[in-house]
Amino acid sequence: xxxxxxxxxxxxxxMTNKKSLKCEQHMGHRAMYWYKQKAKxxxxxxxxxxxxxxxxNESVPSRFSPECPNSSLLNLHLHALQPEDxxxxxxxxxxxxRGMGGYTxxxxxxxxxx
Amino acid sequence: KNQVEQSPQSLxxxxxKNCTLQCNYTVSPFSNLRWYKQDTGRGPVSxxxxxxxxxxxxxxxxxxxxxxxxxxxxxHITASQLSDSASYICVVSPAYNQGGKLIFGQGTELSVxx
Numbered sequence: 001x002x003x004x005x006x007x008x009x010x011x012x013x014x015m016t017n018k019k020s021l022k023c024e025q026h027m028g029h030r031a032m033y034w035y036k037q038k039a040k041x042x043x044x045x046x047x048x049x050x051x052x053x054x055x056x057n058e059s060v061p062s063r064f065s066p067e068c069p070n071s072s073l074l075n076l077h078l079h080a081l082q083p084e085d086x087x088x089x090x091x092x093x094x095x096x097x098r099g100m101g102g103y104t105x106x107x108x109x110x111x112x113x114x
Numbered sequence: 115k116n117q118v119e120q121s122p123q124s125l126x127x128x129x130x131k132n133c134t135l136q137c138n139y140t141v142s143p144f145s146n147l148r149w150y151k152q153d154t155g156r157g158p159v160s161x162x163x164x165x166x167x168x169x170x171x172x173x174x175x176x177x178x179x180x181x182x183x184x185x186x187x188x189x190h191i192t193a194s195q196l197s198d199s200a201s202y203i204c205v206v207s208p209a210y211n212q213g214g215k216l217i218f219g220q221g222t223e224l225s226v227x228x
Contacts, residue, residue: 006157040221040223042218042220043218045215048214050213090157094214096214097211098145098214099145099146099214099215099216100145100146102160103148103160105159106157107156108155
């Protein structure tokens, strides 16, 4: 298995809703990432988990809450989002957090906040 | 400042033609340079990865070159197909990478017309 699987593929949520994005990989990668991508822009790093511990938070608002239940799973909990949070959310994984070797992205969750 | 610049910003070619995309970077030292293909609304898919000691890497109709002395890379696409229409992103991983952070270019938007 050489894939990163993200669910759901599309999500529409109101500003008062609570929802979660899920990401799963079975490549034995020990680093996992959340990115946010706006149209025609490169991905922006949000969070990095290394060996299931949060190692980097790029000053992301607290309405985004990451969770890494085990080495294969990564969640992003969403609460009280704003319309400007609408974007493509990408999960990625790599063998370690040293930026070497395979670095695989999921196909993303298209989030729309209404 | 670590930067990755790509040119052209956008490109239109006819099906069956070849094209070359450029990437200039200031990241130094670096451990590897990657090219990704990203279809609209989907996650980036890895095309090639080259370490600083490699000069060329091929993946089917895609050939990437790297000149570490001039800090330039190119991606050559041979016999283009309609399905090659996508954004192509050059990504550099700094050496001594802390946290798996990657430096992304802004991408080249390629459109292949029949």
